[in-house]
Each structure stands twice: as structure tokens, then as C-alpha cells.
Amino acid sequence: MVTLAKTGNEVMAEAMRQIDPDVVAAYPITPATEVVMIFAQFVADGLVGTEYIPVESEHSAMSACVGAATTGARVMTGTSSQGLALMYEILPIASALRLPIIMCEVNRALSGPINIHCDHSDTMGCRDFGWLQIFSENSQEAYDNVLQAVRIAEDPRVQLPTMVTTDGFIISHCMEKVEVLEDKVVKDYVGEKRSPYSVLDVDKPVTIGALDLTDYYFEHKMPVVQAMKDARQVILEVGEDFGKRFGRPYRFFEKYKLDDAEFAIVALGSTCGTARVAIDELREKGIKAGMLKLRVFRPFPAEEIAEALSKVPNIAILDRSDSFNAQGGPVFTEVRSAMYNLKAKIINYVYGLGGRDINVAQIKEVFNQLGQADKMPLVNYLGVRE
Amino acid sequence: MSKLMSAKELLPCDMLAAGSAAEFETGDWRLGEKPVWHPETCIQCLICWIACPDVAVNVKDSKMTGFDYKHCKGCGICARECPTKPNKAITMEKEK
Numbered sequence: 091m092v093t094l095a096k097t098g099n100e101v102m103a104e105a106m107r108q109i110d111p112d113v114v115a116a117y118p119i120t121p122a123t124e125v126v127m128i129f130a131q132f133v134a135d136g137l138v139g140t141e142y143i144p145v146e147s148e149h150s151a152m153s154a155c156v157g158a159a160t161t162g163a164r165v166m167t168g169t170s171s172q173g174l175a176l177m178y179e180i181l182p183i184a185s186a187l188r189l190p191i192i193m194c195e196v197n198r199a200l201s202g203p204i205n206i207h208c209d210h211s212d213t214m215g216c217r218d219f220g221w222l223q224i225f226s227e228n229s230q231e232a233y234d235n236v237l238q239a240v241r242i243a244e245d246p247r248v249q250l251p252t253m254v255t256t257d258g259f260i261i262s263h264c265m266e267k268v269e270v271l272e273d274k275v276v277k278d279y280v281g282e283k284r285s286p287y288s289v290l291d292v293d294k295p296v297t298i299g300a301l302d303l304t305d306y307y308f309e310h311k312m313p314v315v316q317a318m319k320d321a322r323q324v325i326l327e328v329g330e331d332f333g334k335r336f337g338r339p340y341r342f343f344e345k346y347k348l349d350d351a352e353f354a355i356v357a358l359g360s361t362c363g364t365a366r367v368a369i370d371e372l373r374e375k376g377i378k379a380g381m382l383k384l385r386v387f388r389p390f391p392a393e394e395i396a397e398a399l400s401k402v403p404n405i406a407i408l409d410r411s412d413s414f415n416a417q418g419g420p421v422f423t424e425v426r427s428a429m430y431n432l433k434a435k436i437i438n439y440v441y442g443l444g445g446r447d448i449n450v451a452q453i454k455e456v457f458n459q460l461g462q463a464d465k466m467p468l469v470n471y472l473g474v475r476e
Numbered sequence: 477m478s479k480l481m482s483a484k485e486l487l488p489c490d491m492l493a494a495g496s497a498a499e500f501e502t503g504d505w506r507l508g509e510k511p512v513w514h515p516e517t518c519i520q521c522l523i524c525w526i527a528c529p530d531v532a533v534n535v536k537d538s539k540m541t542g543f544d545y546k547h548c549k550g551c552g553i554c555a556r557e558c559p560t561k562p563n564k565a566i567t568m569e570k571e572k
Contacts, residue, residue, distance in 0.1 A: 188489035249489070287491065295494030302490070305480060310490050312483035 091336070096268045098229045098261035102168065102194040102254075103128035105236040107138055108276035111192075112163035112283075115143035115154035117173060120206045121258040122196035125168035148173040152180035159189035160298055162285035164240070167191065170258060171198035171212045178216055184251040185220025185314050187298060188286075190243030191251040193221075194236060197359065197410075198258040199444045207445020208258035210358070211411040213387075214420045220314045222252040222321055223388040225358040229266045231385075232256045234338055237271075240280045241328045247320040249286065257360040257410075259445065271336065279335070318389045325386055342391035344383040345398055347373060351380025353460040354399065356425055357408040358384045361441075361448055365408075368453035379457050384421065392428035399425075404435050404460040408472075410442045418469040435463040441472035448473060498547075503532070506550035509568040513542050518565035524554035 096104065102125045106114070114133075116126035133142040143158075145151045148169055159165045169177060174195060184191050199205040200212050213223060224239060226232040235254040243252040256262050271279070287296050302310055326341060333339020346362075347369055348354055357365055362383040372379040382398055399405060407426070409419025417423065422438035429436060439456055442448050452473055459466055487493070511524075520540055525533040532548035534541045550568075558566040 183490075186490040286488070296487070297492040297494050297496060299490060300492055300497075306486075309481070309483040309486055313486075313488045317488075 091269050091271055094268055094270050095265050096229055096270075097124070097263050097265050098226075098232050098256040099124035099196070099263065100128060101229045101233045101268050101270070102236055102256070103132070104270060105233050105276075106166055106194070107132045108271070108273050109164070109166065109192075109237070109240055109280050110138045110277070111140055111166040113141045113143065113155070113158035113165045114167060115145055115151045115158065115165070116167045116169065117145050117148045117151045119148070119170045119173035121198055121262045122168045122170035122173070122194065124262070125194045125196070129168075148176040149179065152177035152184065155191050156180055156184050156187065156189060159184070159191050160187060160289045162283065162288035162290070164244075164283040165189070165191045166193070168194035168196070170196040171200055171206075174212045175200060175215065178219070181216050181219040181221060181251070183299065186310065188249040188313065188317065189251055190240075190249055192236065192239050192243060193251065193253040195253040195255045196258045196262045197255050203444075205444040206258070208260050208360070209410045209443045209445065210255075211443075213253065213255050214411045214413075217388055217420060220250060220318065221388060222248070222250055222318075222325075222386070224252065224254045224386055225384065226254060226256050226261065227360060227362045227383065228261060229256075229264070229268045230338075232261060233268055233270065234332065234336075234340065235385075237276060237279060238328050238332055238340065242321065242324050244283055245324045245328075246284075246286070248317055248324050250314070250317050250321060255359070260360040321389050322391065325389075340385065342384070342386045342394050343398065344385065346381040346383060348380035348382055348398065348402070350378055351402050352378040353404045353406075353457050354380045354382060354402040355406045355408055355453070355456060356382045356384060356395075356399075356421060358387065358421065359410065361408060361410065361453075364448060364450055365453050368450045368457070371450070372454060372457055377457065387421070390424050390428075392424070395425060396428045396432060399429060399434065400432055402434060404463045405429075405437075406456050406460050406463075407436065407438050408456070409438060409440045412440045412443070422469070437463055437466050438469045439472040440469065443474075446473050501546040502530070503544070503546040503548050506545075506548060506571070508571060509550050509552065510545060510548060510571055511543055511550070511552065511554050511566050512569045513540070514563070514565050514567070517560050517563045519560055521559060523557050523559060524566055527553045527557045529553065
């Protein structure tokens with residue numbers, strides 16, 4: 091283990107170098123550009139054996155990833171915002187074909203208005219496409235999550251594409267201390283990729299992506315349903331094993347001062363770092379504040395979240411994107427649904443759209459307002475000039 | 477395909493055994509006319525086999541042996557391209 095100073099983008103590229111995937115197809119987009127740009131340099135320098143396919147768009151990038159993955163290759167890519175949106179058409183094809191493609195996704199607001207800063211609208215926009223989605227609070231988690239994503243996605247019980255996200259600029263461009271494993275350790279950890287099929291296997295020919303109408307489409311979606319359910323156990327196993335090997339265990343979420351909390355927030359990504367400070371300061375004043383930091387959004391760990399929050403009477407869900415559904419953000423609607431049988435008061439705060447900063451004082455104000463949650467609107471917009 | 481398979485009977489993704497299109501009897505789309513082969517006139521040039529857009533001309537040991545009506549759409553290209561004169565070795569006839 092080596093301690094390095096690296097940005098989120100640098101450390102994702104470093105993880106990709108150590109994984110040494112067979113194929114990377116990518117198109118640059120702010121703020122994810124560096125992930126694939128640095129990796130392209132690794133290819134040019136001969137540090138990896140990867141076939142790097144520079145393409146003319148993200149639509150082509152994901153199409154090339156799907157094509158490469160059907161041969162059984164280990165395939166990775168990276169993108170953000172509009173780039174991810176341009177991939178949308180191909181993303182559910184990757185999951186339907188059970189291709190464990192790994193994507194380094196840097197969360198950035200969807201246009202319009204055009205914006206390059208962090209919110210989660212891009213990732214949330216493809217939450218129902220059969221991809222696993224793992225959020226990272228900092229560069230260390232981004233690194234650890236990318237390594238684990240290979241093991242999770244390629245597990246025979248899963249075989250689904252997986253995106254690991256960081257928050258644009260906040261993590262992607264912020265230099266932090268990161269503990270990086272030795273190359274050989276990573277090589278052994280990810281191992282050789284094994285695929286249940288390959289379109290290049292002439293002894294076992296298959297037809298993929300055939301037309302499925304009313305008679306078979308539904309049946310062909312059921313394996314994705316089952317794999318997403320089975321992924322829950324695999325994520326736990328891989329996270330526990332990662333902890334045993336390298337000292338940093340992972341689960342679906344992290345509980346921060348939650349067990350005796352009277353007021354809790356649920357958040358994802360970099361905001362959790364800010365929230366820890368707010369919670370620590372409130373705890374010093376005797377306020378029982380806590381947090382559930384959600385790491386895995388797909389599959390959604392509904393039962394486990396309900397269990398973890400079962401004793402908390404007042405809960406605020408922080409969403410860094412809005413569903414524009416007139417009833418709150420995506421994390422809110424799912425957590426609230428998971429908590430349907432419990433009596434907690436649950437309200438929603440949509441915050442940080444387009445990279446609008448969220449600070450310690452604002453999070454403390456959320457906790458303050460939770461003290462009178464009954465009087466608060468169901469959905470609140472935090473940090474906006476209304 | 478007669479019996480529809482359940483999700484568990486299928487391969488575990490959007491995938492099928494190769495060559496399964498042959499099991500899908502698309503000839504039931506055929507409209508009105510079908511090609512009829514007249515072996516007594518046929519010169520075995522195999523132009524019909526080359527021209528058929530649906531691999532519906534049966535060939536065995538390099539000889540035309542008739543039509544695969546389970547997949548023929550009745551487009552008539554084979555009859556049009558058949559070069560034998562004055563009598564064509566393939567003619568289009570009304571379906572009964």
C-alpha cells in the first residue's frame with residue numbers, strides 16, 4: 091500500500107491502469123475528461139495492454155464497449171453528464187446482454203442550462219437501466235469502489251454493468267491523500283475475467299440482440315430483475331472481503347452516529363463529508379444528529395435502510411437532483427417508499443443543483459428544521475434564491 | 477416455435493442459440509403467390525438460389541431441389557430471374 095496525493099480523476103485512471111482492462115472506448119467530457127485522458131497516456135506509454143478505441147461520441151463509446159464486451163473482454167469507460175445522456179440508448183442494452191462493463195462516471199448537472207458542475211441528475215437519469223450504481227464520498231472511496239466494481243459486476247450471479255460515481259470537481263479535481271494498492275495486489279484481486287459466452291467462440295455460437303416482440307421481451311428482462319436482486323448479496327460479500335484484505339470494509343451504506351440519533355439525514359457522495367462536520371458540531375451541543383451515507387443506489391437496499399432508520403423519528407433526505415415529478419427527488423421517493431411501514435417524519439431537501447455549494451451551516455439548518463419537521467413542507471429547496 | 481419458453485428456460489440474457497431464426501417460420505407472411513419449380517425445364521444454373529433474399533431455395537449437392545415454403549415470402553425474384561426459355565423453370569402461382 092502506497093500513500094499518494096491524487097485527485098478523483100487521477101485515482102480512477104490509476105485504478106484503471108492497475109486493472110488493465112482489455113478494451114477502453116471513451117470520449118472526453120468535462121469533468122471526466124482526465125479519467126480517460128490520463129488512461130490514454132498509460133496506453134501510449136505502453137503501461138497497459140488495453141486496446142483503446144477513441145470514438146466520435148459517447149453513443150459510439152458505449153456501443154463499442156458493448157461490442158467489445160460481447161467477446162468476453164473486460165471493458166471500461168468513463169463519462170459525465172451529457173456524455174452519459176448520449177449513452178442512454180445503449181445502457182439498457184449492456185444490462186440486457188449481461189455485460190459487466192465498468193464505468194467511471196463523474197456526476198455533473200444535465201443541460202440545460204448548460205453547466206459543468208456537480209449534481210446527480212445525470213446518474214439518476216439512468217437509474218432504471220439495469221446498471222449498478224455506486225457513489226463515492228472521496229477519492230479513496232472512488233478508488234476502492236472501482237476495484238470492487240470489477241469483482242461485483244463480473245460475479246456469475248451479477249454479470250451486470252456497473253457505474254462508480256464521483257462528484258464533479260468536488261472529488262474529480264480535488265487532490266486528496268489516497269492509499270493505493272501495489273499493482274500486483276490489484277492484478278491478483280481482480281483476477282482473470284471469465285465470461286459465460288463470447289460471440290467469437292465458434293464452437294458455441296450464439297445470437298445476441300435479436301428482435302423480441304410481445305412473445306419474449308418480457309422473459310428476456312427477467313434475468314436482469316433476478317441479477318439485480320442477487321447483486322445485493324454479492325456487494326456485501328465483496329465489500330466485506332475488501333475490508334479483510336485491505337482494511338477498508340464496505341456495505342450498502344455507512345451509518346454515522348446514527349444508532350442513537352433523533353435527527354438524521356440521508357445523503358450520497360461528497361456532501362457526506364460536509365455533513366460529518368455539521369453532525370460533530372451539533373453533537374457537541376448535545377443534539378443527537380446522525381447520518382446514513384448511501385453508497386449503493388442500484389440495487390436499492392430498501393430493507394436495510396428501513397432497518398437502519400427504524401428508530402430515528404425525524405429524517406431529512408438530501409437529493410442533489412430533482413425528479414421534476416412534483417413529489418421530490420429520487421433518493422427521497424425511494425427511501426420514503428422503503429419506510430412506508432414506519433412512523434418516522436420524512437422530508438426532502440433538494441440542494442446543490444448545477445454545483446451550488448452546500449456548506450456546514452446549511453446542513454445544520456436542515457437539522458434545525460427537522461426539530462419542527464411537522465411544520466415543514468414535504469419537499470424543500472435548499473440554497474436557492476426562491 | 478410452438479411452445480413458448482419461460483424466463484428460466486431461456487439463456488440468462490438477451491441471447492439465443494445461434495441459427496434459431498430457421499425455427500421461426502416466416503413463410504406464413506407469404507402473400508397470394510408462391511414460386512413453383514418445374515424440374516423438367518430447370519438447367520440447374522442456381523441463379524434462383526443466388527437471387528433469393530431469404531435462403532428459401534433448397535439446394536442439395538449443388539442441385540436445386542425445390543423451395544422452402546416455411547420461409548419463402550413469395551417475392552417472385554426467383555421466377556423473374558429464372559433464365560430458361562421459352563418455358564420458365566419457376567413460375568408464380570396463386571396460393572390455394
